[in-house]
Amino acid sequence: MRTVRIRILPWHVFVGLYTYALAVATAETGLLEKLTFLQTQRNVSKHSIESMVVNSLGIALALLSGFVILAAVSPKYQMLNSTLFYSDTRCLSS
Template sequence: MQWLNGFLSFWYRGEMRTVRASRLPWHIFLGLYTYALAVATAETGLMEKLTFTEMRKHSDSSASKRSPETVVANGLGMGLALLGGVVILAAISPKHQATLQRKSVYSVSNSKC
């Protein structure tokens, strides 16, 4: 139902901009929540890969502790976690919020013309 409401409000431009502005915080929250879940899924997949790599190493006693696979997977996991943090920080930063409010006030004032 929410999807249909969003679709119709996109095509029907007569909707009040204040209604759109009131939905913006929920849109931001759901977008960031989905992004965080995607990052968590990727991190879980990397952890699973490392677990299977470690299980394979234990069957072979001559394998070293630091294989290239584990170094790449750990580096990728750290990079992914840092990127996720930077993206979320950029989305919730006060500078970004001030710009958003300025744009919404400008849009609301122009809609009365």
């Protein structure tokens, strides 16, 4: 059972990050669509306050998601190299 978990962990991380990236792409597409509709229906200029807010929100979302993905794949935060020894009552880490 333990070896199956160890073998599936990289795929689990990949699928989770892939799903997260798709959610961020969906949010960015929604922001772009909202801005496009604002500019076509109400004649909002490209340099108006609303356009700047939506663009800033999109950039902030992209940067935040980049930091989250970087932290998830960073080797500093991964504990794959530590071995675990199981006793009858508790788990001991070496």
